[in-house]
Amino acid sequence: MRRNVLRWWPLLAFMVLLAYPWILREPYYHFLGFNMLLYATMATSWNIMGGYTGYKSLGHSAFFGLGAYLVAIAANQLGWNPLLSAPLLAIVVMLVAMALGWIMLRTSGSAFVIATIAMLLIFRLLALNLRDITKGAPGLSQPLPPWPPEFSRMPFFYYMLVWLIVALVISAYVRRSRFGLGLLAIRDDEGKAEMVGVNTTLYKVLAFGLSAYFVAVGGGIWSYFQTHISPVFAFDILVGVDMILMTMLGGLGTLWGPVLGAFILIPASDLILFTFKSQIHLAILGALMLLVILFLPRGILPTLQDWLERRRAPRAAFVGARAMADVLAEQAHAADGVQPVPDERVVAEEAKR
Amino acid sequence: MTALLQAEKVTRRFGGIVAVNECSIAVQERSITGLIGPNGSGKTTLFNLITGVYRPHSGHVYLRGQRITGLQPSRICHLGLSRTFQITRLFWDLTVLENMIVPVRQVGIRPLFGPGMYQHEQERALALLDRVGLTHLKDQPAGKLSFGQQKLLEFAAILMSGPDLVLLDEPAGGVNPTMIRFIMNLIRSLNRDGVTFLVVEHNMGVVMDLCDHILVMDQGQKIAEGPPHIIQSDSVVLDAYLGT
Numbered sequence: 001m002r003r004n005v006l007r008w009w010p011l012l013a014f015m016v017l018l019a020y021p022w023i024l025r026e027p028y029y030h031f032l033g034f035n036m037l038l039y040a041t042m043a044t045s046w047n048i049m050g051g052y053t054g055y056k057s058l059g060h061s062a063f064f065g066l067g068a069y070l071v072a073i074a075a076n077q078l079g080w081n082p083l084l085s086a087p088l089l090a091i092v093v094m095l096v097a098m099a100l101g102w103i104m105l106r107t108s109g110s111a112f113v114i115a116t117i118a119m120l121l122i123f124r125l126l127a128l129n130l131r132d133i134t135k136g137a138p139g140l141s142q143p144l145p146p147w148p149p150e151f152s153r154m155p156f157f158y159y160m161l162v163w164l165i166v167a168l169v170i171s172a173y174v175r176r177s178r179f180g181l182g183l184l185a186i187r188d189d190e191g192k193a194e195m196v197g198v199n200t201t202l203y204k205v206l207a208f209g210l211s212a213y214f215v216a217v218g219g220g221i222w223s224y225f226q227t228h229i230s231p232v233f234a235f236d237i238l239v240g241v242d243m244i245l246m247t248m249l250g251g252l253g254t255l256w257g258p259v260l261g262a263f264i265l266i267p268a269s270d271l272i273l274f275t276f277k278s279q280i281h282l283a284i285l286g287a288l289m290l291l292v293i294l295f296l297p298r299g300i301l302p303t304l305q306d307w308l309e310r311r312r313a314p315r316a317a318f319v320g321a322r323a324m325a326d327v328l329a330e331q332a333h334a335a336d337g338v339q340p341v342p343d344e345r346v347v348a349e350e351a352k353r
Numbered sequence: 354m355t356a357l358l359q360a361e362k363v364t365r366r367f368g369g370i371v372a373v374n375e376c377s378i379a380v381q382e383r384s385i386t387g388l389i390g391p392n393g394s395g396k397t398t399l400f401n402l403i404t405g406v407y408r409p410h411s412g413h414v415y416l417r418g419q420r421i422t423g424l425q426p427s428r429i430c431h432l433g434l435s436r437t438f439q440i441t442r443l444f445w446d447l448t449v450l451e452n453m454i455v456p457v458r459q460v461g462i463r464p465l466f467g468p469g470m471y472q473h474e475q476e477r478a479l480a481l482l483d484r485v486g487l488t489h490l491k492d493q494p495a496g497k498l499s500f501g502q503q504k505l506l507e508f509a510a511i512l513m514s515g516p517d518l519v520l521l522d523e524p525a526g527g528v529n530p531t532m533i534r535f536i537m538n539l540i541r542s543l544n545r546d547g548v549t550f551l552v553v554e555h556n557m558g559v560v561m562d563l564c565d566h567i568l569v570m571d572q573g574q575k576i577a578e579g580p581p582h583i584i585q586s587d588s589v590v591l592d593a594y595l596g597t
Contacts (some may be wrong), residue, residue, distance in 0.1 A: 178454075179465040181447075185455045188444035195404060196456035197430035197514050206465075 017161055021154050030153035034225060036266045037160035038218050039246060043258030044167045045214030046243040048174060051253035053207045054187030055108065058240055059116030062123045063212040065234035066093045067219030069127060069134060072229055075142040082142065083159060086220025090213050097212030098205050105204045108190070117237070124235035139230025142223070156225050163221070164259070167214040172255050174210070183207055187253075215243070249292050251299030260300060355418050357382040357549050358434075358518055363402050363412035372398040374573035375412065380518065385540065385550045387564035387581075389557075391594060395573040396553045397439060400520055404436050405429045416518070431458055435516035439523050439553075441503045445496035449487060449506055452495050453478035458514040474513075481509045485539070501532050508539070512548075519543075521552045525559045537563050561585065569593065 020033055042064065050056045070089040074080040104115040127134045134140060145152060174180040182203045185193040194200045223229045243258075246265050251257025268288070272281040296303050356379035365373045373395040380386045388396050401407045403414050405426040413422045421429050435456070444452050454470050482488045485505040490498060495506060504524075511519065524540070525533045533556070540550055540563060554560045560567065561581045569577040569584060571593040577584060584590055 176469050177466055178469055181451060181455055181469045182465070184447060184451075185444045188446050189442055191406075192438070192442040192444070193455065194426045195406070195430065195436060196511060197427050197458055198455065199425065199427045201425070203465075 014165075021157050027153060030157055032267060032270060034153055034157050034160055036263050037157065037164050038222060039242060039266055040259040040262035041160065041164045041167045042215045042218045042239075043243045043246040043250075043262050044164070044171050045211050045218075046240075047211075047247045047253065047258045048171060048183075049207050049211035050244065051247055051257070052175065052180060052183040052187065053204060055105070055112055055204065055208070056244065057116040057208075057211075058113050058237065058244070059118075059120035060212065060215050060243055061235055061237055061240040062116075062120040063093050063097055063215040064219035064222070064239050065123060065127060065231070065236075066096065067216030068223035068229050068234045069140070070216075071220035072140045072142045072223045073133060075224070076140065082220065082224035086217050086224070087163075089220060090216035093216035093219075094209045094213040097216075098209035101205045101208035101212075102201070105201070105208065120235060120237060120240070124231055127231035127235055134231070137231060139228060139234075141228045144227055145224065153225070156221065160218075160221060163214065163217055168255065168259070170210070170214075174207075175255060179203065179206070184253075245289055248299055249289070249296075251301030251303075254299070254301045257299050257301045356380055357417060358403065358551065359415040359418075360399070360403060361413050361415070363399070363409040363414060365398055365402055365407055365409050371573050373402060373409070376570070376573060376575050377412075378568050378575055378578075380549060380551050381566065382517075383544065383547060383549055384566050385544050385552065385564050387560040387567040388551060388553045388570065389555075389560055389567060389584075390570035390576075394570040394593075396570055397522060398573075399570070400436060400522060400553065404434065404520065430456075430514060430516075433515070433517035434520070435511040435514055435518075436520035437507050437511060437522055437524065439526065441500075441507050443495040443503055443507055443510070446494055448492050449482065449495055449498070450475070450478055450491040452506060453482065453510050453513050456510050456514045478513060481512055485509045501528050504528060504532075505536075508536070512543070516548065518549045518551065521550060521554075523554055524552065525554055525556045533559060 017033075017037075021030055024030075024033075042060070046057070046060050067086065067090050070092060071080075071082045071086050074085045074089060075082050100119055104112060104119065107115055128137055145155070147155060174183070182193065182198045182200075185196075185198055186200055186203060190200055219234070223234070226233075242265070246261030247258040248261070249257075249265060250259065250261030265285075269281060269285055272284050275281075276284070292299075358378075358380040360376060360378045362375045362377050363373055364371065364375050376395065376399060378388075378399070388399070390396055398407070402409050405421070405424055405428075408423055413420055415421065416429070416432055416434060419432070421432060421434075424432075444455060447455070450470075454474060457474055479488060479491065482491060485508065487498075487502060487506060487509070490502065495503065498506060504527075508521075508524070521540075524536050528536070537559060540552075544550060552560070552564060554563075564581060567578060567581055567584045568575055569587075569590050576593060577587050577590050579587070
């Protein structure tokens with residue numbers, strides 16, 4: 001029974017989300033729900049690069065803003081439907097990300113983080129200054145959605161839900177593919193990965209492009225949702241920071257961690273904002289994050305998983321203990337100068353020869 | 354007869370130090386060639402030049418007559434050249450089996466999006482793990498293995514890409530005598546199957562016993578080469594090791 005619940009919970013969660021806009025009918029809750037799905041999608045996307053590959057970009061807001069602006073411009077100048085153009089124009093953003101990634105991914109560690117911030121600032125400057133296209137600081141408006149205003153947010157909610165599912169399916173698929181295995185190898189030891197035949201440049205550039213894609217889709221849908229966008233909000237570094245915090249809270253490099261993180265952090269941040277009604281909510285949020293990093297450094301899901309495994313897997317503990325005993329025995333023997341026996345099977349194998 | 358691997362007058366400097374100086378070596382197909390020399394004589398740097406970690410400042414490296422200088426290390430690996438490291442390097446968070454699968458030779462983009470592990474690959478990985486006695490640990494993270502087991506895993510994993518030439522950097526370093534004999538037998542049996550080896554090793558007993566041809570380096574240059582019994586009594590070699 002318990003196992004069944006574990007297996008079917010994504011479906012249960014999906015049903016709950018389907019019913020959500022009809023249970024909580026206040027427009028505010030539709031707004032909140034859309035934001036949760038939007039950030040869950042973007043954090044899932046960021047996680048492909050930051051979690052699986054270990055390259056933590058602080059500049060993913062650049063792809064958010066780029067997606068938002070491309071969709072708004074296409075709507076105004078070409079009359080393209082934003083909901084359809086968002087996934088299409090996100091492909092353009094993905095290609096831009098891959099081209100920039102090809103340059104930025106020559107760096108790693110903190111140099112890479114700084115390069116991504118620089119990239120974000122450049123795009124923000126462009127959005128502010130290419131006034132012919134972007135209308136500068138005041139920003140761009142686009143036509144309102146055609147459906148009646150009392151339902152206005154519900155289609156966005158469901159559309160975002162579709163994209164969260166697509167992002168999760170892709171993320172899960174990547175995790176299990178040869179590509180994902182290569183990404184995890186790069187996270188562990190990039191030099192070694194290259195040496196055993198993983199084309200690390202190709203893998204990293206592809207992962208970077210993919211992780212930009214769903215962020216750009218999110219940006220495009222968000223821009224229609226807002227109807228008015230400006231550089232300050234579209235290219236806001238906090239959007240990218242939020243993706244990172246959510247992923248780290250839920251579990252870096254896990255499939256569901258970014259979703260869990262977004263579903264906790266978005267309502268929590270709103271709740272704190274409404275309770276204190278001032279900018280102090282940012283400080284409180286910061287303090288909460290500090291607590292998480294101190295006490296749950298690996299995030300909620302990996303910590304929970306460890307705890308569950310330790311409770312119900314004496315066998316794993318036994319293997320672990322045996323490995324440890326092996327190490328200790330080997331060290332003791334080495335100290336005595338006595339030849340340790342590596343393993344019965346090794347010796348048997350050798351005797352056969 | 355052209356050699357399987359040839360380095361021609363490769364040079365690499367680090368600042369003012371010439372780590373490898375116009376060094377030329379040749380490794381014959383199906384041989385077990387030893388590469389010895391005092392500490393700092395440039396052996397590991399030469400390995401790094403051959404495998405593409407560093408680009409030589411001058412000179413070229415050829416594999417089967419094809420120039421591989423300046424190629425990406427992964428490309429060189431695809432051409433059939435693999436190596437181990439002096440200090441064992443594994444993917445510590447991945448399982449033993451996953452460590453075996455990462456090096457499976459992948460060319461191009463298409464195979465990337467296939468499943469992480471095909472049945473036949475898994476069978477091959479398990480067969481190799483069985484050969485080094487690690488099958489029972491296949492689902493453990495590599496970081497949990499003992500030092501000797503890690504060394505065996507690194508060796509077994511690089512074989513998954515089906516290399517023609519394997520560069521071993523101190524395969525006997527820091528392992529107990531039983532394990533040394535085991536590793537030597539493994540090298541010999543792979544060699545009989547057609548794998549060529551270039552081995553850096555400080556344990557002279559192992560080198561003299563294992564190798565059929567020995568190259569000696571000192572101060573970035575090759576100072577002697579020949580079969581073990583000749584090298585053992587070569588005065589130039591003795592000078593390099595014992596000082597003048």
